Amino acid sequence: MNNSNSQNQRIAKMTFSSVYPMYLAKVEKKGRTKEELHQVLTWLTGFNNKKLNELMKENVTFETFFRQASINPNAHLITGIICGYRVEEIKDSLTQQVRYLDKLVDELAKGRKMEKILRSA
Incomplete structure (x- = not known):
């Protein structure tokens, strides 16, 4: 992806x-829970609920958010199209x-099983 x-x-x-409420609304509208959203966030970033709340309260940018994150080593297994781009082809790491x-x-909102969302090698 040449963004x-x-x-x-x-x-x-x-x-x-600013984006979190939209994520939450999207998953809750489809019958998923805030706890499931946080499970996904924790899997990807390593942040616990306390840290997520602190970061939201501090109004951090995505740049700061992901700089502080410990990205899951299996994140590279996330593939597919989002916003018209293949995620595995995006060049800019952030x-x-x-x-x-x-x-x-999106996968959570679409009802995908948590075991599939939280990829393992």
């Missing part, structure tokens, strides 16, 4: 706390990590 630098910068400057999260939230 433009301006699009990558726009994604980097978005705050996690944009790819944000799209990993988007993809996981």
